[in-house]
Amino acid sequence: MTNTFRTLATLALLSFCHSSIAATTLIHAGELLAVPGKSPRSNQTIVVVDDRIVDVVSGFKAAADYDGDLRVVDLSDQFVLPGLMDMHVHLQGELGPDNDRDALKMSDQLMQMRSIHFAMKTLEAGFTTVRDVGSSSQEMYAMRDAINAGWIDGPRIIAAGGVGITGGHADISGVSPDLMEMFTSPNVCDGPYDCRRGARNVIKYGADWVKITSTGGVMTERATGTGQQMEADELREIVLAAARMGRKVASHAHHEDGIVAALEAGVASIEHGSYTGPRAIKLFNETGAYLVPTLLAGKTVAALALEADFMPDTVKEKAIRVGNDMAGSFARAHKAGVNNAYGTDSGISPHGTNAEEAVLMVENGMSEMDVIVTATINAADLLDMSDSIGTIEAGKFADIIAVGRSPIDNIEELLDVDFVMKGGKVYKD
Ligand SMILES: [Zn+2]
Numbered sequence: 001m002t003n004t005f006r007t008l009a010t011l012a013l014l015s016f017c018h019s020s021i022a023a024t025t026l027i028h029a030g031e032l033l034a035v036p037g038k039s040p041r042s043n044q045t046i047v048v049v050d051d052r053i054v055d056v057v058s059g060f061k062a063a064a065d066y067d068g069d070l071r072v073v074d075l076s077d078q079f080v081l082p083g084l085m086d087m088h089v090h091l092q093g094e095l096g097p098d099n100d101r102d103a104l105k106m107s108d109q110l111m112q113m114r115s116i117h118f119a120m121k122t123l124e125a126g127f128t129t130v131r132d133v134g135s136s137s138q139e140m141y142a143m144r145d146a147i148n149a150g151w152i153d154g155p156r157i158i159a160a161g162g163v164g165i166t167g168g169h170a171d172i173s174g175v176s177p178d179l180m181e182m183f184t185s186p187n188v189c190d191g192p193y194d195c196r197r198g199a200r201n202v203i204k205y206g207a208d209w210v211k212i213t214s215t216g217g218v219m220t221e222r223a224t225g226t227g228q229q230m231e232a233d234e235l236r237e238i239v240l241a242a243a244r245m246g247r248k249v250a251s252h253a254h255h256e257d258g259i260v261a262a263l264e265a266g267v268a269s270i271e272h273g274s275y276t277g278p279r280a281i282k283l284f285n286e287t288g289a290y291l292v293p294t295l296l297a298g299k300t301v302a303a304l305a306l307e308a309d310f311m312p313d314t315v316k317e318k319a320i321r322v323g324n325d326m327a328g329s330f331a332r333a334h335k336a337g338v339n340n341a342y343g344t345d346s347g348i349s350p351h352g353t354n355a356e357e358a359v360l361m362v363e364n365g366m367s368e369m370d371v372i373v374t375a376t377i378n379a380a381d382l383l384d385m386s387d388s389i390g391t392i393e394a395g396k397f398a399d400i401i402a403v404g405r406s407p408i409d410n411i412e413e414l415l416d417v418d419f420v421m422k423g424g425k426v427y428k429d
Contacts, residue, residue, distance in 0.1 A: 022049045025398075025424065027073045028060045029080035031406060034392040036082065036372045040406070046080070048398040051423040055394055073429070075402045075419060081372065082392050083128025083399030083422060084414070085379035086354045087250075087292045088271055090347030091118045091143070091157070092135050095219075095300070097310040100175070112139050119143065119154035121352035124428050126417035128399040129379070129389055130155045131343075133250055133271065134162030134170060134211035141206035153427060156399075158383055160209035160250055161202025163187045163195060163238055167222070168229045169213035169252060174221030174312070192237040195230075199241040199249075210242045212267070214251045215258030218301055218318040219348075226274070226322055228258035235265035248384070250292070254322055256280050263289055269341060269382055273333065274298070274326045281336045290341040290382045291333055295360040296353070297345030298326030331364045340366070341382045342375035355414040362411045369408050398424040 025048040032044040034056055047055040047066075063070045092115045093099065106114075122130060132140055137159075144157040164170025165188065172183045189198035199210050214235060216226045239249050243266070251262035254274040262270060263283040269290040273280070276291065284291060302323025305316040334340060344357040361371045380390030388397055402419035420428040 023069050023071070023424070024049050024066055025071045025073060026061055026063065026066065027080065027400065027421075028076045029078065029402070030076045031079045032056070032392065033079070033081040033372070033408070036376045036391070037369060040079070040408070043076070044080075046392060046398075046400065048400075048421075048424050051397055051425075053392060053394055053396050053398050053400075056392060073419075073421075073426070078402040078404065078418060079406050079413070080392070080400060080402045080419075081407070082376045082390060083401050083420070084126050084355070084372075084375040085129040085131075085342060085383075085389070086122070086127045086344055086346065086357075086375070087131045087133075087269065087290075087341045087379050087382060088294055088343030088345050089122065089130045089132050089351075089354070090135065090345070091115045091122070091130070091132050091351070092139060093347050094118065094350060095304070095348050097308065099310075108139065112143070115139060115143055116152055116154065118347075118351040119147070119157070122346065122354060123153065123155045123422065124417075124420060125352045125354050126401040126403075126414065126420055127354050128155050128401070128420065128422040129158070129383075129385075131158040131160060131209065131250070131379075131383065133160045133209075133252075134213075135159060137161050137202065137205050137207065144208075155422065156389070156397075158208045159206070160211035161187065161205065161207030162211045162213075163189060163198040163202060164213050165195070165230055165234065166190050167224065169215070169217030169220050170211075189234070192231075192233040195234040196237040196241045199238045199247075200245070203242065203245050203247055207247065210238060210247055210249045211271075212238055212249060212251045212262070214253045214262040214267075215255050217252060217254070218322050219315060221312050221314060223314045223317075226254040226318055228255060228261055230258070230261070232261050232265065235261055235267075239266040259283075263287055271343065272297070272322075272326065272345075274322050274329050276329045276333045276338070281333060281338060284333065284338040285336070288339060290339045290378065291330070292341050292343035293326070293330040293333075293361070294343050294345040294348075294357070295327055295330055295364065296357040297348040298323040299360060300349045327360065327364045330361070334364070334366055339378060340370075340374045341378045342371070355417070358407075358411050358414050368411045371411060372407065397422075
């Protein structure tokens, strides 16, 4: 037998042994919010086998009640809830004065390592699933797949590939024409048929979702406003091409004209929604589309525009205006019954501070329980993953976090997550 062959045989034996003994974990939860929206229950045991929840029972069950390789996690003085989900992150960067320099000096490989570091910060903050919206594709898809394979640690990633129009918010700006040419994405498109190609192209290379930008954006270094930029025919073609291949579309949108156009085209979520007025609210409620409010991004850019000196004036103007208008828009939409899914735009704000969004949502009129619903049940629904994540119930992935006291009484408890389990593996305790 060659060495290689012997190694393979040993590996096969090991994996057989490993898979034949189910690892059971009993989690003793002092308070358990198994299903956000319903009341928490005291003194519960969550039974986890491998990566799944198999049972939730009253009282603290003892190890002696179960067979096999068994471990007890004592959270009897903690408040336990499903892993949180952030529907709007950018794991491949973090806004700061060195962004331009980093892009020139760092290798793609080093950038990728940094993305893994940001992903881990996010997981340790209690966010077990994220939707990364509009990343540079292969690095993000590789990270998603490596995490799913268990090669590296990180949250479950749903990766949206970006499709945008020439000169629009998703296109490159603020560097020399030579560099612009070099960094222009192949998924920048113009006109319905070209944008159809763009949508198909991001799916071809591995996107789970398609991310578009129906309006201008704050961080674009051109005075091109924050109103509608993509045309109705482009939006329709992208949504149709994505739907034909089983993908949903998320649209960045600030002004109401762009929110309305994207909703009319059939997108599943509107990101930011900074100027959600009556026409948009009516469409949200008719379609059931989700608003992902990203109040933390608004707060962050408005503060940076005043304090930091790295923003050009064109960006500062938009940052202060949009940043300050976002919260009121969210409050209006929430009052009018619009579906919300939790999202921060982390990467604008520092990775790992994702729970600060929850504090802002409560400050702007949403109840603590409803905020937790947006970050669990609603996010799972938006992702079409309600059968596998979002609650602590039999059959779902064991994505479970714990905090010191009830976040239903004080949402700031979410800022300090003590315990994180994802897919049955403990990442923080
Ligand atoms: Zn974003």
